[in-house]
Structures are given as structure tokens and as C-alpha cells.
Amino acid sequence: MNRILIIGSGASGMAAAISAAQANSSAQITILDGLDRIGKKILATGNGRCNLTNAQIAPGHYHTQNTARLNELLADMPAERPLTFFRELGLYCTEEDRGRIYPYSRQASMVLDVLRLALRRYHIQIQQNCTVRSLSVDKKVFTAQTESGKTFCADAVILAAGGRAAPKQGTNGTSYPLALQMGHRYARLYPCLVPLRCGQQTSMLKQLKGIRVICRATLFDGKQKLTEELGEVQLTDYGLSGIPALQLSCWMNKPIQEQAYTVRLDLFPDWQHNELRSILQQRVKQYPTDKIEDNLLGLINKKLLFAALETLHLTPIDRPSSSLKRQDIDALVSLLKGWDFPITGVQTWDHAQVTGGGVFLNEIDNRFRSVKQPGLFLAGEVLDIAGDCGGYNLHWAWCSGITAGEAAAEYIAHE
Numbered sequence: 001m002n003r004i005l006i007i008g009s010g011a012s013g014m015a016a017a018i019s020a021a022q023a024n025s026s027a028q029i030t031i032l033d034g035l036d037r038i039g040k041k042i043l044a045t046g047n048g049r050c051n052l053t054n055a056q057i058a059p060g061h062y063h064t065q066n067t068a069r070l071n072e073l074l075a076d077m078p079a080e081r082p083l084t085f086f087r088e089l090g091l092y093c094t095e096e097d098r099g100r101i102y103p104y105s106r107q108a109s110m111v112l113d114v115l116r117l118a119l120r121r122y123h124i125q126i127q128q129n130c131t132v133r134s135l136s137v138d139k140k141v142f143t144a145q146t147e148s149g150k151t152f153c154a155d156a157v158i159l160a161a162g163g164r165a166a167p168k169q170g171t172n173g174t175s176y177p178l179a180l181q182m183g184h185r186y187a188r189l190y191p192c193l194v195p196l197r198c199g200q201q202t203s204m205l206k207q208l209k210g211i212r213v214i215c216r217a218t219l220f221d222g223k224q225k226l227t228e229e230l231g232e233v234q235l236t237d238y239g240l241s242g243i244p245a246l247q248l249s250c251w252m253n254k255p256i257q258e259q260a261y262t263v264r265l266d267l268f269p270d271w272q273h274n275e276l277r278s279i280l281q282q283r284v285k286q287y288p289t290d291k292i293e294d295n296l297l298g299l300i301n302k303k304l305l306f307a308a309l310e311t312l313h314l315t316p317i318d319r320p321s322s323s324l325k326r327q328d329i330d331a332l333v334s335l336l337k338g339w340d341f342p343i344t345g346v347q348t349w350d351h352a353q354v355t356g357g358g359v360f361l362n363e364i365d366n367r368f369r370s371v372k373q374p375g376l377f378l379a380g381e382v383l384d385i386a387g388d389c390g391g392y393n394l395h396w397a398w399c400s401g402i403t404a405g406e407a408a409a410e411y412i413a414h415e
């Protein structure tokens, strides 16, 4: 009994294969992947630089239905874990701002190169163009059948076939039916780290398309504040993008049509309402004959300012500043400090970086063994977990893969 089959050659699948080979030199390991090349997604990560983990791993950077289980699992996953794994493979890393860790070469291709080299060193078989359609088990032997009719048998299986996000990189959700076939259930899937759509404001957004603004973005569900992010929001013709908007999407785990999600932008996060108000009042007082459009120059992006004046019907903007009443300035301050963008949807799975939801975390044990099916292990994004931007998703993929690989190697040695 020594065959381990790994479904998926992404981050978690490759880490699982290498750690299984390191733990059990007699293991015969085969990876199946639907794509014609391995690790395609890794090349796209971190804008081609691969933000592979983070020095500040903490539960607060992850989203799941089961935070208690997440805390237990993350306790065994310090940042040092993937760093040690990669250092042993010859890859050196470096830390940038906010704990983000990259390969020293800042090349995602280098990460893939060292993984491929390790797969070769350990004689791990890789079968490409093999999309697994069904998985069954009989008398402790697993059988995986591919779309093209090939059959692979094994004594242990690691399901590392990712989620639904970025389907062009091989992940279109075929992992979940395989989990169901093994008796698992999964939490509702939703796209995460994805731009937000604001359908009702399309005509205004078309004028603001391309503007980037450092602001505080706060997400509300009705009147309830869910979370906030500070950073550079990008206005697009359909809605909001940029890291703060992507991060907020991870909190939208309920059907958007049924929710009243709103993003409130504070375009002056460094100033209190009264500070901004006195600045505006002072400028109007100092230059009362200046046109409104000229008087307010130098504060924020011109197009944004004009859109704010238009939204408040403080037009025409070429009239003298002295025509602005006290309540007009109050209204302008309120809008600039709290501009509401009702969310009508998110971009498609093609634009999402990760998948929210997935196989319930209480259906695996601390070593990523299935509690439903002995000999089955699950790793990576197929599980109910989505991380923030910053290396948290790859961290989860490597660590869960390493642990699942070790546990599978142990399983075949003892059964």
C-alpha cells in the first residue's frame, strides 16, 4: 500500500506531493491536473511577484463560517512553516510592508521553478490534461476517473483541486462534486477578492472611471457596519476596485440581491468633519468672488469634486463661492466624508482571486484528514476559507498541503 494520488497541481497539491515524498520515500505519488501545465496560477500571483505568505498570520485575515476550527488549524501554521519548507527547497524570501513575504528574486516563476525541481527530484509523476470527474472508493482503494476516460487507482487521495475563482486557471469548481462524492458538504460559494458593482450610479461612474483615491472604505449591511479598509480605491465604469474594495468583497457572504450592502467612502480620512468644514468655510470667506469650481481646487481630484457638487445639485459651479450657504458646505462635507455607493453585485468569477465558502472545516481534522472517508485528505481553497490580500491565501494553500501530504504519507505507511 504505497500509492498517493493528488488531484490538482496548484500550490497546495505541489506542496502536498513534496511533503509526502519527504515523509515517506517509498510512496508512489501521482498528481493529476486538468490543465496542460502545472502551477499556472502561481505565475499570476502577486502581479507576477508571488506574495507567498505573510509574517503576521492571524485568524482576523481569514473568512470562514467556522472561526473556532480556523483558530485551531491556524495555530499550527506560523509564517515560518512555508518559509522553512521553501528554504529547504532552495528558495529564499524577503519581507516587504505589512508583513508581505515574496521570493527574494520577486519572481513568481522562481517559486514555480523550485517546486518543479523538487517534484523531479522526488520522482513525482505528473499527469496533465486529466480533469477528474468522479472519485469512488472500494475496499480501501480509491478510483479516480478523468473526463477523457482514464482511470487512476490509489491507496490515499489528496483533494487539492482549488475552488471556483479564476476558472481560466483551471479552477471552475469541479472539486466540489468530488468532495460530495466522498460524503462531504460545503458552505455556499461566493467570489472573494473581486471588484464591486454599483449599478445605480453607472452614469456618474463613467465620468469618474480611472480615478484612484486614498480613502477609508466602510462596508455596511443596512445600517450595520461590517468592516472598514484604508487604502487606494479605484473607480471604474461599473463600480469600485483596488485592494480595499477587493477586501470588502470577502465579507459579502450572503446573496447580494437579498442584502443591502453599501460601501461608504471617506475621501478625507485624515481630517474630522469639523476640520474639513472649517477649511472649506475659510476658503469661501477668503475668496468669495472666486468661482466655486476654482475655490475648491487643490483639495481632491477635480472630477470627484465636480461630481460631488453635481450630486448635491450645487450647480452651476461657475457661480461665485459666496453663493454657497452654510448648509451647502455642511452637505458637501458630509458627502466627501461619507459618500455612499450601494452595491448591486460583484464582478464574475473570472475576476475573483479566491473562493469564499467550501468544504466545512469541521469535516477535516487537524491534519487535514477527512472525517468522512479514511484515506482522503483535503487541502487548499476547496475548504471553507478565504484570506485577505497579502499572502494569506497561498499561506493556507502551502500549509494545508504540507500537513495533508505528511498525513497521507503516514496513512499509507500504517494501513
Ligand SMILES: Cc1cc2nc3c(=O)[nH]c(=O)nc-3n(C[C@H](O)[C@H](O)[C@H](O)COP(=O)(O)OP(=O)(O)OC[C@H]3O[C@@H](n4cnc5c(N)ncnc54)[C@H](O)[C@@H]3O)c2cc1C
Residues within 6 Å of the ligand: 007, 008, 009, 010, 011, 012, 013, 032, 033, 034, 035, 039, 040, 041, 042, 044, 045, 046, 047, 050, 051, 052, 053, 130, 131, 132, 133, 160, 161, 162, 163, 165, 166, 169, 170, 171, 172, 173, 174, 175, 352, 353, 354, 379, 380, 381, 382, 390, 391, 392, 393, 394, 395, 397
Ligand atoms: C490573479 C491571482 C493572483 C493571486 N495572488 C495571490 C498572492 O499574491 N498571494 C496569495 O496568497 N494568494 C494569491 N492568489 C490566491 C491563490 O493563488 C490561491 O488561493 C491558491 O493558489 C489556491 O491554491 P490551491 O492549491 O487550493 O488551488 P489552485 O492553486 O487553484 O490549484 C488547483 C489546481 O487544481 C486543478 N483542478 C481543478 N479541478 C480539477 C479536477 N477536477 N481534476 C484535476 N485537476 C483539477 C486546477 O487546474 C489547478 O491547477 C491569487 C489568485 C489569483 C487568481
